[in-house]
Amino acid sequence: MEPGGRATIRDVALRAGVSVATVSKVLNGRYGVAAATAERVKQVIEELGYEASLVARSLRNVSTNVIGVLVADFEPFSTEVLKGAADAIRPTGFELVVYSAAGHAEQHPGWERRYLSRLSGTLVDGAVLVTPTVTDLEARVPVVTVDPHTGPVSMPMVDADNLNGAKTGVRHLLDLGHRRIAMITGRNDLESAVLREHGYREALADAGIPVQEELVMPGGYHPSIARESARRLLTMPERPTAVFAASDLMALATVDVARELGMDVPGDLSVVGFDDVPESVRVSPPLTTVHQPIHDMGQRALEMLVRLIRGEEVQTHVRLPTRLVVRQSTRAV
Amino acid sequence: MEPGGRATIRDVALRAGVSVATVSKVLNGRYGVAAATAERVKQVIEELGYEASLVARSLRNVSTNVIGVLVADFEPFSTEVLKGAADAIRPTGFELVVYSAAGHAEQHPGWERRYLSRLSGTLVDGAVLVTPTVTDLEARVPVVTVDPHTGPVSMPMVDADNLNGAKTGVRHLLDLGHRRIAMITGRNDLESAVLREHGYREALADAGIPVQEELVMPGGYHPSIARESARRLLTMPERPTAVFAASDLMALATVDVARELGMDVPGDLSVVGFDDVPESVRVSPPLTTVHQPIHDMGQRALEMLVRLIRGEEVQTHVRLPTRLVVRQSTRAV
């Protein structure tokens, strides 16, 4: 063992005067080692601060006792899922490794397939995929997805009730007397975004108000695109009195634009967001928005995964309720 | 290759009618492969959706192009560090794996040593340790620590200016005319907590006010312990008019206790926290607190690590400034 280097099982074996096989047995509590020998080996392990390499071990073993969470990036949504997953993993005895494309995901669509391929069968016993773009992966380990994109979803999934969340948000505006309600949409390739738009349309339909297509503008979940759309909406001859945005960040952009145009929120314009990100409460006025139980989604996904790994049955689709949080960006007309 | 299973390099070799060595060469862009052969191999790789196992590869290679972040758990502090690290890693081309003890850390002090041992020399080229309890690890890869515990720190580290942050917080109370200022401290084994207490003492000393030891109470960074201390402080015959808590969560606990005792914050009691966690703005009244640039700490730590991996020089200790955020939990006496 080089100075400063990591001790390997061979270093331990050498120093204890036994074979690596014996050390391995001690390590894994297998039978067939004399008490005295085991004791000596343990002592050397202690001295050397030896710890078996996760990599070598998992190359050899079928199971690793490690669960993987794959994320495209660390942003508010994925980190919140992570917290939920961490809470759920505690009692299970599994350990957690999170693997991130670190923003290279856009350049490589299908990152989840590649990552899963790189990790499964070796490093992890199962994986949680957060907002994957590919939804019909086959892996040699169980996989659960959280808030996947559109497409045929062949994997167990956890998502929020985007449809009813959107309906509730729009109905809130309706209840306040708004009739000209615009929407800034998300990305069409995201199942959640599509459902939020459906919710908007259904809420209006339920109220007997025809959807005016010119009031439905793209936002792409991008503040800059949302700004553009907000500007066009708010400078229309007959402008809307309320805007429902498919995400908080887009709602916030809308508030900004309204301000720039000299309007007061909620005085001249009511705005409802979606997600309930931390920022939504830090801004002024605090944003009325539809809360997504992101933490719980992470928790449930992990629980499902563990059941799957243990060979138990699971519900293939868990949909968690959303709820409206009324703050101060909405007001009666 | 079993159906549904992962393809290995052998499957690719077999199907392309070449040796595994050739496939490996194609995979790594090495010379010595005929264009036609390379083409065929690439096609098979495509067909099979083959991706080299990270584990097998890193067992063999010295370098893996992966950076590890080791955290005891996913909580607000560590996830914020993660976001910073993710932002910093983007331009570097490294990928990120986060390994978590998932709450088993308390039971196994020295988790960072074990984890580092399990990962270094194999899975990762370097590691960032978030709030490690052990500060003098030697690993075979570069390591940078974020906000480490007390002790001889032999590794490069990033932390916040806890001393001046605390001084600023206390001085703010002093400026508001407070004289009986209590403190609820953190954990003595944490360098940051010790410095916060020093800052409190220095600020008082600078103002010519002797520290009254009965006003310095333990909080252990634990809301429940903080509650106990707050209760004792606030029921003293000559109770303090202000409390400086070493963390927001303890400050919030103090506010709760004050309420239970029928006091108004900030009317009857001013409270200053430390950290500026998201909750501090969600509560009522929003908390005056000392902001820690956690995101930047993660970013800087990762940048340092990459330099270290590349064999460049780094500053061994980076201390980032804190700043006071005045909200509504403080008022002049």
Added chain:
DNA sequence: ATGAAAGCGCTAACAT
């Protein structure tokens, strides 16, 4: 009770 040896998937030095 102990150890020798094979092999997990991969890369690289060394044949051919």
Added chain:
DNA sequence: ATGTTAGCGCTTTCAT
């Protein structure tokens, strides 16, 4: 240009 082989650190038969 291609293949053979050794070996990374570990676990697990299978001998002894």
